[in-house]
Amino acid sequence: MAELRQTPLYERHVAMGGRMVPFAGYALPVQYPTGPLAEHHAVRQAAGLFDIDHMGQFRIVGRDAGVFLQYVQPRDIEAMEVWEAEYSFFCYADGTFVDDIFLYRLPDAWFVVVNAANREKDLFWLDTLAVGFDCDIVDVSDPTCMFALQGPKAQAILQKLTDVDLSQVKFHTAAQGLVAGIETLIGATGYTGEYGYELFFPAEHAVAMWESLLEAGRDEGLLACGLAARDSLRFEACLPLYGHEISAEVEPVGARLAWVCDWDKGPWVGREAVLRTKLEGPKQVLVGLEMVDRGVPREHYPVAAEGRIIGHVTTGMKSPTLDRFLAMAYVPPAYSAIGTEVEVIIRDQPKKARVVPRPFYKPAYRQG
């Protein structure tokens, strides 16, 4: 793994028994000795801590920063308050995805969180589009460390370490303050379907922050969690993952993400193509599948109906929370109605499955 990048936590992960695997060019723990199921359940029932420092962050500053962001992504950012945080994405002119992002409106800058594997590509893409705009796109990924603290106990754990009144930091907003004495941007967001926080702070404090959070969560059931649990948690909540549900091969309507687009805000890159797809209908749409026959649906497995291949699985597994064999898959719209019977080809054997509602697990912030 010598050629892989390491996060500042690398030595800690190894010392904790983390099983290090390559992911997006980084060596990251896929699990700790607790195992991916225990880590998954900890996040649903208590809390989990994730080193997600591989994620990239850009600060967009300058007189035209807002105008520029309005142009390069589909959400109407003029509707965003300072300290608000929202999900969005970048599209190419043909409507396909460059990347999906999280966007923070800070008092002095726009702060964009991008996927690790897309960091260089996104920066090049934004620089290409920025010609003529009075703004700078500053890649702050290296000096910025990023953790996620997720789960029903996340607020109680984090509150032990900060004077920021977290009850006032509502879902999809952010605050700036000291956490364990470290200047931190606290975003009330996540990627697990639970309430929780994404924390941004200077990378030199990574180990101190990690130890402080684990100590604060010791009596709350907090577990350090690896990539496997991160994937199974986001999967149950049907949150897309770049390279799986979204890519340069698909577009927002088929990916069921057209709700992000503000059609009335003016032009943005990809608008014409995405709008046309919205009006004419996508060729493939993302659906949830549940296995009727026994078997584990996995990424890339073909989906068939009436004796022919109609699509493919993007992510599939046995859902740890629901104890069901589930998948997300792209199929033609004609096969996307709830209850439609299809087959997933598992090791050359067609296995019955049916279309079921998404998300599989209703996120905590959408319940009640």
Next chain:
Amino acid sequence: MAFKYDSNARYAKTHEWARIEGDLVVVGISDYAQDALSDVVFVELPAVGSTVSAGTAVAVVESVKAAEDVYSPVSGEVVAVNEKLADKPELVNADPYGEAWFFKVRPSNLSELDGLMDAAAYEAFLASQEH
């Protein structure tokens, strides 16, 4: 990390164990294999009555993240499969040499077992694989 071994079993390089019980050979996966897989969530077993050849993939064990083939260490007829694994695949993690046997073969050529490793040789083999 210290793994468990069954001294009565012989081991394949693909991490299956084979153990003679009466005139049958019982097959499962090693403690190392279950640990490498981590949480097992699904096991697919061969059909009872099917004929298997040594070294061919006849079963599948799936963890949270991955599906791995299980190769039969011996040739013969499958006479029994462990139905308990359908509902309790986690037994593979808990008791790989005991309750989580995969299938039983009536061997057609017992000398195939000679090509497998004993527990000490398998342990040495695992040590040599570490990097």
